[in-house]
Amino acid sequence: MIFDEFTIKSLIRPVPGFPKEGVTFRDITPLYQSPRAMRMVADSLIQRYVESPVTHIGAIDARGFLLGAVLAYELNKPLILFRKAGKLPADCLREAYSTEYGEAHIEVHRDALKEGDQVLLLDDLIATGGTFLAAARLVSQLGAEVYEAAAIIDLPDLGGSRLIQDAGIATFTLCAFEEAE
Template identity: 75%
Template structure:
C-alpha cells in the first residue's frame, strides 16, 4: 500500500479552541476509525524501521500508545510505556517538563532499559517536544540511547522537532501542519 500524505492529512481533524482558546487540537481519532488509513500509517513506519538497529520501542502516554504498540508488535520489539504521573505500579523514574498548556511529569519503570539499549520513541505529534524531551532524559538516565523520535504529525512552528534535533535526537514525522492550517 502506498502512503498518501494528503489522504492521511485529510483524516486528521482540527478541533479549534481545545483544550483552551486559540489552540487548534489535531485529533488523530479519525485515522484510527479508517482501517485503510491506519494500515497506511502503520505500514509507513514499519517499512521505515524494519531493517534498522534498535532494541526497544517507546510509546508516550496516551496517543503514542496507539501507534507505538502496533510498531513494537510488527517489529517484534519490547514496548516501553512512558506514562503520566501516578499510572505505573512499580518503581519509577520521573521527569518534569513543560507542555503547551502547563507543567507535567512523565514516568517510566526504572527497570525498563539497560545500558546499551537503544529506543525508538513514538508519540502522536511533536509540538513543543516536551514529552519526548522528558522521555529522552529518562532513557539517558537508565544508560540507554535514543535511536529516533517518531510521530504522525509535526507542528514545526512550535519548535519541538528542532529542540530534539538540537540535542542529537533525529526526528521523523509522516506529515506537518502549520499553526494556521485549519
C-alpha cells in the same frame, strides 16, 4: 501500500479552541477510524524501522500507546511505556516537562531499559517537544540511547522538532501542519 500524505492529513481533524482558546487541537481519531489510513501509517513506520538497530519501542502516554503497540508487535520489540505520573505500579524514574498547556511529569519503570538499548520514541505528534525530551532524558538516565523520535504529525510552528533535533535526536514524522492550516 503507497504512503499518501494527503490522505493522512485529510483524516486529522482540527479542533479550534480545544483544550483552551488559541490552541488548535489535531484530533487523530478520524485517522484511526479508517482501516486503510491506519494501515498506511503503521506500514510506513514499520518499513522505516524494520532493519534499524532499534531494540525497544518507547510509547508516550497516551496516544503514542496506540501506534506503539502495533510497531512493537510487528517489529517483535519490547514495548516501553512512558506514562503520566502515578500511573505505573513499580519503581519509577520521573521527569518534569513543559507543554503548551503547563507543566507535567512523565515516568518510566526503573528496570525498563539498560545500557546499549536503542529506543524508538513514538507519539501521535510533536508539538513543543517537551514530552519527547523528558522521555529522552529518562532513556539516558537508564543508560540507553534514543535512536529516533517519531510521530504521525509535526507542528513545526511550536518548535518541538527543532528542540529535539538540537538535543541531538533525529526526528521523523509522516506529515506536518503549519499554524494556518
